[in-house]
Amino acid sequence: MSLFQQSQLDPPLDRPRRTGVLLVNLGTPGSPTPQAVRRYLREFLGDPRVLTLPAPIRWLLLNLVILPTRPRKTAAAYRAIWTAAGSPLLVHSLALRDGVARELGPEFRVELGMRYGEPSIASAVATLEQAGIERLVVLPLFPQYASSVTSSASVELTRVLARAVDHPPLEILGPFYDEPEFASSWAAIAGPGLAEFAPDHVLFSFHGLPEDQIRTSDRTAGHCLARPDCCVAAGADVPRCYRAQCFRTAENLRCALGLARERTSSAFQSRLGPTPWIRPFTDEELPLLRQRGIRRLAVFCPSFVADCLETLEEVGIRLREQWKSLGGEELWLAPCPNGDPRFAAAVASWLRRRGPALRP
Numbered sequence: 274m275s276l277f278q279q280s281q282l283d284p285p286l287d288r289p290r291r292t293g294v295l296l297v298n299l300g301t302p303g304s305p306t307p308q309a310v311r312r313y314l315r316e317f318l319g320d321p322r323v324l325t326l327p328a329p330i331r332w333l334l335l336n337l338v339i340l341p342t343r344p345r346k347t348a349a350a351y352r353a354i355w356t357a358a359g360s361p362l363l364v365h366s367l368a369l370r371d372g373v374a375r376e377l378g379p380e381f382r383v384e385l386g387m388r389y390g391e392p393s394i395a396s397a398v399a400t401l402e403q404a405g406i407e408r409l410v411v412l413p414l415f416p417q418y419a420s421s422v423t424s425s426a427s428v429e430l431t432r433v434l435a436r437a438v439d440h441p442p443l444e445i446l447g448p449f450y451d452e453p454e455f456a457s458s459w460a461a462i463a464g465p466g467l468a469e470f471a472p473d474h475v476l477f478s479f480h481g482l483p484e485d486q487i488r489t490s491d492r493t494a495g496h497c498l499a500r501p502d503c504c505v506a507a508g509a510d511v512p513r514c515y516r517a518q519c520f521r522t523a524e525n526l527r528c529a530l531g532l533a534r535e536r537t538s539s540a541f542q543s544r545l546g547p548t549p550w551i552r553p554f555t556d557e558e559l560p561l562l563r564q565r566g567i568r569r570l571a572v573f574c575p576s577f578v579a580d581c582l583e584t585l586e587e588v589g590i591r592l593r594e595q596w597k598s599l600g601g602e603e604l605w606l607a608p609c610p611n612g613d614p615r616f617a618a619a620v621a622s623w624l625r626r627r628g629p630a631l632r633p
Contacts, residue, residue, distance in 0.1 A: 291380055292409075292410060293408065294412070295410070296366070296369065297385075302390060305355045313389060314343060314347070316389045322421050325485060351586075354589075361585060362582070366579050369611065370385040372618075373624070382401055402437075412623070413427070413446075414579070446623070450522040450525070454623070455522075456526050459616070462613050462615060466605070475572075477539045478573070481544045482516075483549065487514065487516055522576075541553065555592065559595055571606075574606075578616070588606050
């Protein structure tokens with residue numbers, strides 16, 4: 274009998290049930306080398322929920338175009354942000370894991386699993402199994418819903434658990450972009466730096482998605498992306514619309530930071546390949562901001578909870594260089610919440626409130 278089988282039995286009356294908490298983030302290469310990056314990209318871009326192409330085309334694109342050329346360039350980008358402790362994404366995610374564990378206390382076992390790379394979801398589940406957990410609550414660390422990350426993590430978790438004869442009661446929590454503590458904790462963490470920088474404008478830059486992934490999640494009878502304001506209009510299909518959730522996130526952060534609406538805007542970064550991606554594009558917004566006379570630009574990346582390649586290198590290095598080449602005075606990248614104790618407390622509060630297994 275496995276530990277997961279045992280977990281279905283009622284615990285002794287004098288001992289409270291021990292709850293397992295699994296935090297899931299996207300993942301990172303193990304080192305900033307072309308070989309490690311190639312392994313990571315093969316797993317990441319080989320996921321049909323990430324590259325939403327027919328399997329033969331996806332295989333050809335991955336193996337004949339991306340993997341022969343991209344790993345060396347991407348490894349150089351990783352080297353530019355790599356720390357003595359390792360990948361920033363992993364370092365910050367582990368710090369968040371530890372902070373949430375402190376907030377929840379000894380009756381909870383908190384682990385981190387990466388959808389791609391290490392520590393894997395499978396290894397995290399094995400650690401929880403060995404700890405004898407009797408309930409499992411999973412929080413994908415993706416503020417907004419997207420099939421390419423949220424559903425992919427759930428599918429991988431289901432695959433891992435399917436190998437067990439039995440497993441404890443399980444709940445996977447959904448997006449948390451609209452949790453009040455998400456905006457308030459981020460504002461508390463980044464607000465002082467923002468005030469010191471004194472920007473002319475604040476840009477909320479979210480990770481982009483192909484338009485077809487947005488339409489796949491559409492529940493509005495074909496209205497998705499039918500007009501420019503469809504994601505901000507009243508009644509937008511927020512439960513599954515990533516773009517609408519991003520705009521809602523930006524509005525929540527704007528209010529928490531006390532910013533006037535005309536001093537902020539939103540855009541989408543990190544597009545890949547020739548297929549249409551959701552707009553507006555971050556790199557195309559910068560020239561428009563300069564034309565308006567903006568000189569000091571602050572950028573928040575609220576689709577990430579931990580600083581990573583897309584924040585530190587894409588925005589903090591390349592986007593800053595683009596801004597200065599346009600004649601901008603300075604670009605300030607707001608730090609993600611990372612493992613800050615205030616954010617860890619917020620995550621713990623969501624887990625207590627939203628996860629029935631964590632309630633007394």
